[in-house]
Amino acid sequence: MKHTTRKATRHISQNEGLIFEKSSPGKAAWKLPPLDVPEVDTAKLLGSQERKDLGVMPEVSEIEIIRHFTRLSTWNYAIDLGMFPLGSCTMKYNPRVNEFVSRVEGIANGHPYQPEKISQGALRILKTLSDCLIEITGMDAITLQPAAGAHGELTGLLMVRAYHQSKGNPRKKVLIPDSAHGTNPATAATAGYAVENLKSNDRGMVDVDALVAQMNEDVAALMVTNPNTLGVFEHDIHKIAEIMHAKGGLLYMDGANMNALVGKARPGDFGVDLMHLNLHKTFSTPHGGGGPGSGPVAIKKILEPFLPIPTVITKSDGTLGFDYNRPQSVGRVRAFYGNFGMFVRALAYILANGPDGLRQTTEDAVLNANYIRKGLEGVYDLPYKTPSMHEVVFSDKVQSKRGVRTMDLAKRLIDYGFHPYTTAFPLIVPGALMIEPTESEPKEELDLFIEAMKSIAEEVEEDPQFVLDAPHNTRISRLDEVGAARKPILRWKPGNA
């Protein structure tokens, strides 16, 4: 007998082809106003540059478009449907007031090049958010320009390079713990640094002795995630900072896990020189199926001369403006001022919480993770017994003896009505199950999740093949990923079904 789930039931979902397969000449969902200026002779204006045909672009009606995308949407899982326990991704509730205020006319329609005197509202939003984030991180200054976390990392490392360059030597290497996100080494390479791995100790933390041995004048910075990807707070973080600083290096913090710290501890207070934030994680802006994100970089005073241009300043008359005159700046990392719409949403979140709400949020996030840890300890292997903060990492050690791996467990979790946790990461835990519930989940949802995970563990004992064949209740079963990569089909063409 197969276990049942209280959370999800199968229901009818609509089939839907590609939009191109619904297209036929004459259907339209658009209408332009009558032209109030003289018609132009396109051939005369454009000559050989005139385009005559738009190929396979679709022709469909408005109701077809509404149904098309609505049907597609029902094939997705989302935070709005339930717990989304992806570790390190902080899939928290995305408040709707954020969406509302980002669409207020005057905020949604401002042009980046409109004169500063009619941009004071936008500048005030930039300034207020900057001030809040500086206070939350305990740093001295910030740039909001980077478009996502990895872009923030890059911006940070460019500032690191500029800082060392100003001292006469940009240095060669960046140290990165083996538990780090993949973006860290990729970013270091993009910033022109060689990557040197730093191993973790048996408690899942940075091995301080190894750091002492590896730290020298060739090392520009250490990129550390804190709490790290095991959800463990780096207890020796201040010592780590001292080791870095003693040899002239800088301590970079990946702020992906800032949801464990806001209002409870500030990286600036424990020795971090610079860090990025993910507004789409900690500050509730929606993930939107993979973006847009926003990755502000907060820094200590020593790095301020190197901030990207422009920065926001208060002018002598009290109005706000942009400062482009920063000769030591690393330059620009993005056109205009960054993902402004995300700043609006993040600020709305901060205002909705205030100091007490933000602290409570962090406490609830850590409480929820520990509740799950307690509920699943003994059922799944816990490779590191070190106390968890906002996320907990189990392994598939017990279940893999029956041939069932973390990805298989994850696929079966889909049948139970939950999005999978993060699988096979961090790399230092073979067969990792990385679970981050966030503060958004009520106890009832957490209990359902624990029940589902326990039930799956039982299924592994009773009938491992059933779990290996999961998911069973989705529209489609497991997809042929190898085939997709071997002969890539990356676009629709007439005739290919």
Added chain:
Amino acid sequence: MLKAIGVRSVDDLFSPIPAEFRLHRDLDIPRQMAESEIVDWFKKRAQENAEGYTSFLGAGAYNHYRPVVIDALVQRGEFLTSYTPYQAEFAQGTLQAIFEFQTMVSELTGMDLANASMYDGSTGAAEAVMMACRITGRNGAVVARTLHPEYREVIATYAANQNIPVKAVDYVASGRIDSRALEAAIGDDTACVLIQSPNFFGTIEDIEAIAGITHKRGALLVVSIAEAVSLGIVEPPRAADIVSMEAQSFGVPVGFGGPYCGVLATKDKYVRQMPGRLAGQTVDKKGKRGFVLTLATREQHIRREKATSNICTNQALVALMVNIFMTVYGKVGLRELAKQNLAKAAYAASQFGKHAKVKFGSAPRFNEFVVETSEDPYAIHNRLLGHKIVGGLPLKKFYPELGNAALWCCTELTTRSMIDTAVGLTADSERADRTMREVEEEEVAR
């Protein structure tokens, strides 16, 4: 819950943080607000902004009409609050939408394939340069000065840290790139030539000719498109090797500069050097069509420091706006939309031309044009602001040699009366100016 966990207080859970680094006070940020207060706060900020103004600004951020179905659909929680579709069985909606986006972008740009999005047009252009270096094994870029100045700045930032030398090539009197200077600038170490078309002045480049010059020297041609609506009526850069497009024009709010939607498109043979996510078609165990993120071995979460780019999060929800916009206008609507843009700009340029000098008239252009006045454009700006009109972008800041020139943009939303008012207010001063000059000349003559 505390009891279940076995701790006495929530604070016990924070004991892993050394006591001296725990915050024992409230954060010094604004107090908690009710929803009504939050809405009020932002409405006040909106009033301090250019609320209720009409604008002739373009320059990489275009004010086109956004069909209401876009926001109705992208605000569905299943799109808004979902994650990157790594778990394909539970994210087919997002994946199929990306596949359709890739199809339409590759069709519109005249390329074989496109990725799922980049942050924006500026970072996309920088990534395209790095991609060209990987493909050719060369290390250098030649960039047109008529590429958006802020894109050039971003490329300079990326290139400096990758040790990629970047050479700039000037424009000629037509507003197009100086092809002789271009030919001279390309060397054996040039990985790519990067131009924008329509370029920053609104001028459409002769892509075929530039591709000829570029390919002759074994370099790749990268074409940046900042005004996507142009693709409805302007021949796409089929001779390019990589197209980097900013798709903001397709249904994305101008929104003070972001979030926007960059995207790279290229030839089939270069797909494995492409940065960013790609959705591909495949089948499930029962043979049913489905979509997955594919070719992930290019990406940072697999390859770490050997990845093609460090990009992770992209602009998925904005790409969905673009996707819906392209679907709404489609094969016929996009052309008609582009035609209206062309007509409005042509009318405005002809009207301005009666009173001031419209520069770069000899090459075709799309919906932007450069007007040179004898009066400082900032002064004209101030006069227009009194009528709640934001005038064209003064170019002095980016192109000192252009003096009093400004870049004006018209879209389908620019009305004839708006154009006539702006021309009238510009002409007033020009006439006054001319009269003054005539008076002075007469005085000199006397």
